[in-house]
Amino acid sequence: MTAIKESSTIQENKRYALDQCPVTYAMEKIGGYWKPIILFHLSSGSKRYSELKRAIPAVTEKMLIQHLKQLEADHLIVRKSKPVVPPFVTYSLSASGRGLMEAIDAMALWAISDLKSKGHKRQTKRKAA
């Protein structure tokens, strides 16, 4: 699952940042291109692995699984598998994951208003056109 080197300065600095700043802690858990998107898809209910794969066609299986495993290890999502063939595995948000969604929503709201205000600025510029 992408090996990391325990003894690098970058890891030390991560620990430093983690101590200084809970935001870094939160971003560790939702950092990665696909994690917010996965979380979004799960926010509307539990999904099978193959459903997620089809819902996000641009992601490779490796990345999808890797992020799902990380989210599970961080207790943001819950994996349930039925011991049948073919396998039947579903993923859903945990209580902690639902809690994070509120913070994520706040970020989304900021992003939308930021994009909007940029748009206005562009419009203001060409008022005489």
Add this chain to the structure above:
Amino acid sequence: MTAIKESSTIQENKRYALDQCPVTYAMEKIGGYWKPIILFHLSSGSKRYSELKRAIPAVTEKMLIQHLKQLEADHLIVRKSKPVVPPFVTYSLSASGRGLMEAIDAMALWAISDLKSKGHKRQTKRKAA
């Protein structure tokens, strides 16, 4: 400022994620080990470059400047310089940056409660010890 390759799959995916997900947009702006910490230090008022450097001793000058420049380019902070020698440069949060701080605070709150609930679980485990 760390060259990126316009034509890579990873850049295409970033664009895809940006379209799908405003959260990715927000995380682009606060991603990077030091950005949340810089923002935190500026949240208590404007600071000189050298003050920031002293406040965050673990960061290298290259990273500090790079992040400051990116934050400035994203209009989250404002740079003001007096044309004197030695130079006198201060950084402060912009209106947009202050708006983001609310979302960042929500993440911090989640992180703190997440850490707390982990602590409780660990305590519950050793109730008979």
Add this chain to the structure above:
DNA sequence: CTTTGTACTTACTTTTATACAAGTACTTAC
């Protein structure tokens, strides 16, 4: 008896992010 589908895993390459180290221009203090 080959193909399809499920949910993964593994090995390898490319791209991006960060760290390390040194240099710049200018001036005041010593």
Add this chain to the structure above:
DNA sequence: GTAAGTACTTGTATAAAAGTAAGTACAAAG
């Protein structure tokens, strides 16, 4: 005249993150 302080810049190395491609086990469908 050299050392220190300001706010940077540049080059290179290393680590981490993401992508590419292929393989696994099992069963049902054709």
